[in-house]
Amino acid sequence: MSLYIRDRTVDELATRLQKATGARTKTEVVRRALEQELERVESARSLRERIAPSLALADAMGQGRSDFDVKAFLDEMWGDV
Template identity: 45%
Template structure:
């Protein structure tokens, strides 16, 4: 199935990609760019996985969630931060 690029801006980006990579075949360049992007997205992981990783790192560094907060203490803290305390 042929791929036709009708958008001059996309064609320009492809030309820039070809120049930067030294490739000469546009079809191969598109295939490689898309494959590389899919690989990067797969390696990135889901949002849930990334959040879990940050939570693990925070716990290892000693930042543990207490399981709840004190609304009065939170209000005092926010008031102090805004110079209203």
């Protein structure tokens, strides 16, 4: 898939960044820039926002069994009965 930059200013910026970083192509420059921006935006989100999907999954799974004996389960699994 090709990358077409029609805006002259954006093209010049991409060329400058390509030269400054030593990237092989403008596509590589754009990919790196997008990855860095996504990382910046995602790291700016609060902890609550970042863990919300995990909390929703845990809620969907439910409480679980309180009488589950993990040691007995592991012993049986490893044949240490």
